[in-house]
Amino acid sequence: MNRCYLTARGMTVGYDGVPLIRDIALEIERGEIVALIGPNGSGKSTILKSLARQLRLLGGQVFVDGEELQRLSGGNLARKMAVMLTDRTKPELMTCRDVAAVGRYPYTGRLGLLTDADEAKVDAALAAVQALELRDRDFNAISDGQRQRVLLARAICQEPEIIVLDEPTSYLDIRHKIQLLSILRDMARQGITVILSLHEIDLARKLADRIICVKGDTIARCGAPEEIFDEAAIRELYDLDEGAFDPMFGSVELPRPMGAPRTFVLSACGTGAPVYRALQRSGEPFAAGILYENDVDCRLARRLAAEVVTERPFMPVSDAAFERALALMRGCERIIDAGVEIGETNARMAELIELARQLPGYNTLLN
């Protein structure tokens, strides 16, 4: 039988006896990375705190490695599960090493004295998060990103089988986000189960084996990233406008300028992207074309442009597309030529650009 490491059945969570999310069912396997995504205040933290037994379950059961969570002794749970929650901790006069060493708590004796083996494990954990050089620094005197790494080292010291993290990437710059998530990936490869909440849906997609969408009073969806990350579902989860989220790359765009296009952008193969963004920032509605559907410019133009003239990949430019682009250009006050590479299939683009040159609003970005 393929037994799951963590199972939740009919789990209801909330604060002070008031249920927030009901009837949660989870089956998480050993070494799996599960990411909770969803809008602020949707209850991701509440679920994580309940799984970490920081909050009492309001209903249902949770099993960790076959044992019921509520019945595990504090010490036994501590040897299985480590947590890293959002509570900011400001210990007085503790070095990073002291903080990490607290993770050895479930393994030390009555007075909490560390053996040489414990000391070695603390150093190894600090090394694993590349924080060994911070060892003797005051925990309060380091940056947020470094603190987060030291807290992760603390969790690693605990030698857990499962680690629960609530928004571990908050406060981190992009490099440290990548570093932290890579460490989690490594831990998962060693068989440690990882459950975390993430605000960055792009990272969730890239990191997690399974995604859980939390919204309203229940778990909206649950599945592999490929199933979850379709554009409509993410838009609905976060109440986003159309075009705001690109499921392919997980990138997020600000709303497009609305209205009839006043500028036409001629581009290909990425030359248009910076122009689109500049126009979007100044709030100017624009049209773009003629773009092949497999062009990166096309992907972005569909999110930002008021209108896009497209052509199927690897096909010659059709009359319909040509006429449409020409009509749009004539209606615009300004035409920006961001540079178009001309090849065999898109030869007619040269013709279109030649016509554009004769229009009064023509500008070129090419020298």
Next chain:
Amino acid sequence: MENRHSMPDARGCRWHYGLVFAALIAALLAVAVLNVATGSVSIPAGRVIRALLGGEGESAEAGIIWKIRLPRALMAALLGGALALSGFLLQTFFANPIAGPFVLGISSGAKLAVALTLVFALRGAGAASSGALIAAAFAGSLLAVGFILLLSRKLKHAATLLVAGIMIGYICSAATEFIVTFADDADIVNLHGWSQGSFSGMSWPGVGAAALAVGIAAAGAFMLSKPIGAYQLGETYARSLGVNIRAFRAALILLASALAATVTAFAGPVSFVGIAVPYLIKRMLNTSKPLAVIPASFLGGAVFCMACDWIARTAFAPTELNISTVTSVFGAPVVIAMMLRRRERP
């Protein structure tokens, strides 16, 4: 490589701790000798030692040492240590370095209960028995603590909680004054001297009772070192490491109250020791590890209170100062310096 780095560090720390402890013990001995040797009658150190070794001899000097100065010095040491430890436990509990038995009104609560006992329950019973006084002080301090804990559910801000504690202190003091107003003259004399705080007039049975109460509570606190260390990272982490938070917090507050209550029962309210000493000790040790800070705070509190008592006794001899007058003069600047330092560092 890693080991080569870590070992000198750990050993360096131990050296440092050892040095601090040695200094504290040396200071303790020095202050103890000072306390026993000096006063209205000065006794040279050589004769002090002879009197101590010779037991309670016939000489007047031996009498002064054994009947007056030694119990007083021991009591100052014990109660000073208890105050400092109580302060450290309360600071851990409230995660706030300004918390202390005096500031939070715990000493005042104990004082009120002791006043009630002295005036009503023990009227005509002659000398108040120390057991009854400890019990009354403990009840009073627990009431004050209970009230603060009730408020702490509503007041999440540590600062407002401290203000609430100070208010409780004032209310208890007002009630004590009220009782004093309507008490008999004899009781007033008794109570007035006591409520100002003083280590004078300590007896050996009193020292024994205090040693027992403080010894048990201090040993209990030391045994809590491990969970205190985890709790310093915050409640969440402590719980996730297997600390039973409810039992742990109850133990902390009971021990802190018992220590503060014992001090108040024997010496009246003594201010600032509970805040200033743990702060200074943590700076000296350069750590907040409870395993080192708990015994060091106890020693530090003993040194601090013995020194303050010596000043109270000798500075304006033959007039004696209140012990709180002296502890405030030395303790309050430390607390102010501490707050200024915290300001500097965000």
